[in-house]
Amino acid sequence: MTVRTVLGDVEELGVTYAHEHLFMTGGWPVRNEPDYRLDSLEAAVAEVTAARRHGLGAVVEMTPLGFGRGPRLMRALSERTGLHVVAVTGFHKSTYYSDAHWLHHYDADEIAGLLVSEIEEGMDELGLVGPIVRRSPARAGAIKLAAGYHRLPHGRLISAVAQAARRTGAPVVTHCDKGTMGHELLDALDVDRVVLGHIDHNPDPGYLVSLAERGAYLAFDRPGRIKYGPDSDVVALVEALAEKGLGHRLLFGMDLARRSYWPSLGGGPGLTYLLDRFVPRLEAAGLGEVARAALTGNAAAAFAIRRG
Template sequence: MTVRTVLGDVEELGVTYAHEHLFMTGGWPVREEPDYRLDSLDAAVAEVSAARRLGLSAVVEMTPLGFGRSPSLMRELAERTGLHVVAVTGFHKSRYYADDHWLHHYPAHEITELLVSEIELGMDEYGLAGPLVRRSPARAGAIKIATGYHAFGRGIRRLVGAVAAAALATGVPVVSHCDKGTMGHELLDALAAEGVPADRVVLGHIDHNPDAGYLISLAERGAYLAFDRPGRIKYGTDAEIVALVAELAGHGQGDRLLFGMDLARRSYWPHLGGGPGLTYLLERFVPRLEAAGLGEAAAAALTRNPGAAFALRDLTADGADGDARAGRPVPRA
């Protein structure tokens, strides 16, 4: 198993949060809501260090292009704390990008080339805002795509093709924002049509749709389900999530579960005056699972499952459609 982190490829992740935001330094979220500004390295070090003392080993940092992603800050955080940081390239919902943004205009194959370059050569320090590229030594380890509420959203079907081609070319997984937990099957169908199997897809925010039957049907296809709202009670109780974990484990789908917290606001960080903080998952939520007899499912969701979900994988060796990889773009420095 090999996973790509901002400090290089590693063979083991350990205890992993599969959906977090450590830095958002500009772009749409910060313009719209100052609470989204996460630009303090010292605060991030303090938050991560507290969780590290409880056993946290790795985080998938889900901040995409256009949201103030900072490869240099991610690298410095990893160096100071020993945390494995898996970064993403790719996009949030297309409506968050101005009408003149290149994602609305570039041909799909050129978007694929940009994504592949971020994975194989290094991420741009300025999020491909252009016109110049300042290539970081930090490489992305996953590709993000986002769907809207019960809809793909403007231009997303075209981006699915570009994202799929980049995933097939590089072997990284596709990670998603599924608005309110919707569009899971539709996104899996669209990616499968481009050659990406469901077991190379992580469906984010999927527990915002707490329908056990729906979640089981996604897991049965092989998709990984990122439960990323424990502790954020305004979206639903932890008891609800515990019940969903029990349902999935009871149906033999415990190997499809991932956990995270998605703490994308200053008001979620104790070291910035808020809560519940990164420690909550290990300190409070996991013990509830263990008390409910779900300790084995919790351990798998934090260790074994993310190791498999975020590992690089050559899909041609798995019998994937070779035509899906035809015309692999050549990265440019």
């Protein structure tokens, strides 16, 4: 399987976090909340280096267009640490973009063309804010689409993302607000691979099983962020999926999109938590094999570029 990283296509990722943020240098989050400013290469190197000691091999960097994702920074981080970084093109919720932004005005075909170019030619260094495109050698490897709380994104965006996924063979990775809109996104997109992000924020085993049975990948990112609920909730969800034979649809990440989550910047729990603290807990519950698959084989299948 071939996965597209910021340094080129690779055949193996190793242990992979399916939802992470390493750089956010501008746009809505940074303007409204300084805690979202992740613009230090040195801090990112420190975080990644610590996690690499625990076996981390790759991350899917989920910072989308308009949030200052930093292709040069991602490449520099990958070169310095050996971490594989899969970047995304695409969007967060449309309400996070000004009324003048092109995503509110371009048609689906035009938007799809821009997304395809980021995957096949290279990401724009400035996130397609235009009018000049400064094409990076770093190419995106997945396409992001965000749903609101019980609200689908605009139909033009859904159509554009689905079209770009079919043209490039890249997976669609989603933001599911509070774990909602899973089935609705699967229905609307109608593509072969969808990764449902934040889906464990709706800790309903029956709901998650029903999504996995449809072939969705479920990206769990709550471990260590106790404000959303205890880790025991996530352990129970993993067990419920495993009991139904659906562990092969499971992915893990941490979504540490704030400075206050990074030990190098005075916070926590840090990127090491998932491998150092949460996976051993799964192993103690007899779920070690499920955890290893979620972090390796499942991730490799979910994020591969599939042609034809």
